[in-house]
Amino acid sequence: MNVDAGYLKKIAVVSIVLGSTYLAIGIMEIASMFTQYGIFLISADIIGGFVSITIGLTYLFGIRGLLRGNKRDLGFPLAASILAALYFSIYSLILLADAAECYILKNEDYSGWTPMHSLRIEILIGAIAIIIAVEIWRRIKKDMFFKKIS
Amino acid sequence: MKEIVVAVIGNPNVGKSTLFNELTGAKQYIGNWPGVTVEKKEGEKIFGDYKIRFVDLPGTYGLGASSIDERIARDYIVFEKPDVIVNIVDASNLDRNLYLTLELIETGARVVIALNMMDIAESKGINIDVDALSKELGVPIVPTIATKGVGIDELCSVIIKVAEGKIRYRPPKVKYPDTIEKAIMEISGLLSRITKDINTRWLAIKLLMQDKGIVEYIEGIEGGEEIVSVARSYVEKIRSELGEDPLFVIAEARYGVISEMMQRVVSRAYVEAVDISDLLDRVLTHKILGLPIFFAILWSVFLFTFNVAAPIVDGIDLLFGWMGEIIGSWDINPLLKSFLVDGVISGFGSVLVFVPNIFFLFLAMAILEDVGYMSRVAFNLDRIMRKFGLHGKSVIPMVLGFGCNIPGIMSARTIESEEDRLTTILVNPLIPCSARLPVLIMIASIFFGRYAPLAVFSMYVLGIFLALFMAILIRKIILRGVVSPFVMELPPYRLPSTKTVTIHMWNRGSKFLKKAGYIIFSATVIIWALAALPPGVEFGGPESYASILGRLIEPILRPLGYNWQIAVALFFGFIAKEVFIDVLGMLMGEDHEAQLGAMLSPAQAYGLMVFVVVYVPCLASLATIKSETGSWKWTIFVCLYELILAFILAFAFTGLVGLII
Amino acid sequence: MPVLRLDELSDGESAEIIGYDDETPPNLKIRFVSMGLTRGVVVEMIRRSILGDPIEFKVRGYFVSLRKSEAHYIKVRKLGGEK
Numbered sequence: 020m021n022v023d024a025g026y027l028k029k030i031a032v033v034s035i036v037l038g039s040t041y042l043a044i045g046i047m048e049i050a051s052m053f054t055q056y057g058i059f060l061i062s063a064d065i066i067g068g069f070v071s072i073t074i075g076l077t078y079l080f081g082i083r084g085l086l087r088g089n090k091r092d093l094g095f096p097l098a099a100s101i102l103a104a105l106y107f108s109i110y111s112l113i114l115l116a117d118a119a120e121c122y123i124l125k126n127e128d129y130s131g132w133t134p135m136h137s138l139r140i141e142i143l144i145g146a147i148a149i150i151i152a153v154e155i156w157r158r159i160k161k162d163m164f165f166k167k168i169s
Numbered sequence: 170m171k172e173i174v175v176a177v178i179g180n181p182n183v184g185k186s187t188l189f190n191e192l193t194g195a196k197q198y199i200g201n202w203p204g205v206t207v208e209k210k211e212g213e214k215i216f217g218d219y220k221i222r223f224v225d226l227p228g229t230y231g232l233g234a235s236s237i238d239e240r241i242a243r244d245y246i247v248f249e250k251p252d253v254i255v256n257i258v259d260a261s262n263l264d265r266n267l268y269l270t271l272e273l274i275e276t277g278a279r280v281v282i283a284l285n286m287m288d289i290a291e292s293k294g295i296n297i298d299v300d301a302l303s304k305e306l307g308v309p310i311v312p313t314i315a316t317k318g319v320g321i322d323e324l325c326s327v328i329i330k331v332a333e334g335k336i337r338y339r340p341p342k343v344k345y346p347d348t349i350e351k352a353i354m355e356i357s358g359l360l361s362r363i364t365k366d367i368n369t370r371w372l373a374i375k376l377l378m379q380d381k382g383i384v385e386y387i388e389g390i391e392g393g394e395e396i397v398s399v400a401r402s403y404v405e406k407i408r409s410e411l412g413e414d415p416l417f418v419i420a421e422a423r424y425g426v427i428s429e430m431m432q433r434v435v436s437r438a439y440v441e442a443v444d445i446s447d448l449l450d451r452v453l454t455h456k457i458l459g460l461p462i463f464f465a466i467l468w469s470v471f472l473f474t475f476n477v478a479a480p481i482v483d484g485i486d487l488l489f490g491w492m493g494e495i496i497g498s499w500d501i502n503p504l505l506k507s508f509l510v511d512g513v514i515s516g517f518g519s520v521l522v523f524v525p526n527i528f529f530l531f532l533a534m535a536i537l538e539d540v541g542y543m544s545r546v547a548f549n550l551d552r553i554m555r556k557f558g559l560h561g562k563s564v565i566p567m568v569l570g571f572g573c574n575i576p577g578i579m580s581a582r583t584i585e586s587e588e589d590r591l592t593t594i595l596v597n598p599l600i601p602c603s604a605r606l607p608v609l610i611m612i613a614s615i616f617f618g619r620y621a622p623l624a625v626f627s628m629y630v631l632g633i634f635l636a637l638f639m640a641i642l643i644r645k646i647i648l649r650g651v652v653s654p655f656v657m658e659l660p661p662y663r664l665p666s667t668k669t670v671t672i673h674m675w676n677r678g679s680k681f682l683k684k685a686g687y688i689i690f691s692a693t694v695i696i697w698a699l700a701a702l703p704p705g706v707e708f709g710g711p712e713s714y715a716s717i718l719g720r721l722i723e724p725i726l727r728p729l730g731y732n733w734q735i736a737v738a739l740f741f742g743f744i745a746k747e748v749f750i751d752v753l754g755m756l757m758g759e760d761h762e763a764q765l766g767a768m769l770s771p772a773q774a775y776g777l778m779v780f781v782v783v784y785v786p787c788l789a790s791l792a793t794i795k796s797e798t799g800s801w802k803w804t805i806f807v808c809l810y811e812l813i814l815a816f817i818l819a820f821a822f823t824g825l826v827g828l829i830i
Numbered sequence: 831m832p833v834l835r836l837d838e839l840s841d842g843e844s845a846e847i848i849g850y851d852d853e854t855p856p857n858l859k860i861r862f863v864s865m866g867l868t869r870g871v872v873v874e875m876i877r878r879s880i881l882g883d884p885i886e887f888k889v890r891g892y893f894v895s896l897r898k899s900e901a902h903y904i905k906v907r908k909l910g911g912e913k
Contacts, residue, residue, distance in 0.1 A: 265865060265892060417863070552882065654857065660893075
């Protein structure tokens with residue numbers, strides 16, 4: 020069996036790390052709206068903040084079940100990672116779109132823009148989440164058992 | 170070239186659209202079945218010396234009459250009699266799919282089965298002996314994998330062979346218990362005296378099952394009423410003899426046949442220990458996480474549609490601005506120049522500026538639908554929606570309406586029940602679309618200063634509230650009581666297929682463009698004409714046709730405090746809401762905001778905002794409503810109820826706000 | 831084992847369909863039947879929606895959701911215990 024208690028514990032650890040990271044990111048992004056600090060890579064974005072908090076919580080909700088050895092709770096890190104991957108893609112695309120506005124269209128709203136302006140931490144961490152998602156998915160697909168046909 | 174007509178039918182979620190796309194390519198004609206909101210898709214394929222015309226029938230689980238979709242599919246097969254029927258069956262779900270197959274065979278039609286999703290069945294360890302199944306059912310079967318284009322040509326060649334009569338088959342008659350068979354024999358004997366076209370055995374079975382549509386049809390034929398009462402007495406007899414409704418006896422017999430067949434033909438090498446879809450559903454329909462995740466996904470669609478498409482939109486803007494400048498520098502007749510720049514280019518511009526956003530939106534929706542997430546959205550939110558007379562699947566159209574009512578209305582097609590679909594469409598225009606926002610912002614900033622955002626926000630609240638309220642009203646009064654079954658399958662999640670998604674996006678996007686595009690373009694030109702003619706007048710000045718029109722409408726609007734310029738702006742706002750500001754600017758000149766500020770009181774201004782939000786759907790939305798509902802009645806209904814509502818509410822709010830301020 | 835209605839099952843419980851309520855609307859009956867919810871079939875309750883309604887079941891190898899009011903028309907008899 021591919022998916023045994025040891026594997027589940029490993030995933031639980033990953034969930035704790037990624038979960039708390041996203042949670043922290045989300046809280047900071049909401050907080051940034053009220054302070055004027057542009058912290059490195061953290062955008063001031065209330066809704067984006069809620070999204071990151073949601074992703075963080077999704078990771079965290081699965082931990083208890085995984086530690087208990089419940090295979091079905093793999094859905095939590097899987098879903099969280101898919102969401103993280105989704106936002107990795109969206110934020111990356113926005114980065115590209117902003118680049119197009121600045122360099123190709125020479126839009127004056129973007130005159131002082133550099134790629135760093137649109138680079139968000141969710142892009143970097145999201146890349147890790149994608150790897151996790153793919154890994155969990157592959158493991159599950161291989162997890163079959165043979166049934167005797169009478 | 171010889172032509173044959175082939176109907177494509179199957180359960181929902183079996184990959185019917187994908188297969189249909191593979192068969193017909195992207196060139197499809199999409200319309201409506203007459204008088205209903207159900208979409209009718211047709212396409213063609215040239216194969217050998219044949220032109221095959223494919224007709225896509227609505228997804229259905231059986232040929233009964235439990236919903237309009239079902240009835241449409243059934244009526245087409247039985248009354249229109251296509252040459253061949255392609256029944257798409259999900260190989261990983263054979264059990265339930267074959268019920269429809271048996272019904273189809275019973276109608277006597279020539280059926281070819283496309284056994285689709287063979288790859289999924291294989292990955293689940295399901296092994297089907299296709300030849301054996303074909304012999305059991307007595308119909309030709311072609312294994313296919315629609316998402317990969319496997320088996321398409323073979324399917325077409327089998328279709329042709331069947332049409333030419335080259336494939337002979339004896340469909341097995343499902344044998345029902347003796348009591349029923351006796352009833353069938355007598356009833357079909359009687360039926361054969363009054364109808365020659367339709368398989369009488371099938372009709373007899375339907376009468377015994379008390380199918381409303383068939384009963385009505387038979388009663389409509391001369392001599393039919395007696396047969397119907399004969400059938401009824403048999404129903405009673407069977408009830409007392411077998412202790413059960415014939416409906417159940419027949420259905421159970423069919424399933425009995427199916428299970429036996431499956432035992433002989435299907436084997437399962439292994440079973441999955443973990444089902445990924447189940448895993449994900451635990452999270453996506455989670456009591457606490459489900460809704461936040463839904464919002465997160467929705468937000469990503471929003472970002473995708475606007476932020477990612479932005480450079481393309483801005484690029485188009487630049488292009489048109491540049492074209493305008495070039496023509497502006499030509500030395501030609503000023504009227505012609507104005508026509509080209511303010512009319513044609515401006516017209517094209519206002520249409521094309523929609524295009525990237527719309528296509529991106531449809532792409533995002535197509536992906537979510539293909540992946541299977543949409544049914545989970547409906548599953549999560551059905552309870553709330555139902556309180557307002559709507560369906561779980563009404564959520565997405567409502568949400569899309571905030572961006573633009575047209576995709577909102579178009580996406581209502583995913584709702585299976587006709588009444589829920591219609592209600593969703595009819596109330597959608599009340600949701601404030603993004604075109605109204607600039608107008609609302611302009612008015613609010615002139616009159617409400619610091620409270621402007623609050624005023625605008627209150628419009629959104631009003632819009633949602635009205636939409637829900639009208640939904641309840643429509644349900645209680647007009648579309649009363651009819652409740653279609655919710656019973657909805659939750660298909661397994663799957664990776665989206667690029668081909669399906671792209672074709673989907675393309676079809677919807679071009680449909681939107683064709684409808685809305687012509688209208689908005691023509692509207693802009695007409696507005697230009699009204700403002701620029703008669704030749705020589707001041708553009709938009711008191712002698713132009715525009716102002717004459719305005720003075721005609723003015724009396725109706727004067728009680729609300731609006732003058733002729735606002736009247737004209739509102740009139741053109743009917744054509745496309747955002748145009749309101751442009752027209753006002755044209756008619757009043759540069760300082761239109763100041764003029765407006767002087768003309769109205771804050772209370773009247775608030776009333777104006779309400780009026781703008783409610784009064785009529787923009788022309789393009791109306792065109793969409795007409796094409797989605799297939800009826801003038803409903804289109805006019807929407808216009809009227811919104812207009813009346815707008816007047817009443819504008820008055821009411823003007824008065825209310827006047828008391829407060 | 832006691833007879834109850836389909837909407838009364840708890841998470842993970844399986845039951846066998848034994849019939850429908852006499853008052854079941856005809857179009858619902860037809861829908862149930864064509865989707866395979868017939869007598870003798872085993873249905874497993876999977877989960878309820880966020881607000882308790884609709885309910886997801888597994889039947890004949892696929893997943894279907896029904897509104898509580900619809901599921902109530904189906905009479906079932908519980909099989910063994912939980913999964």
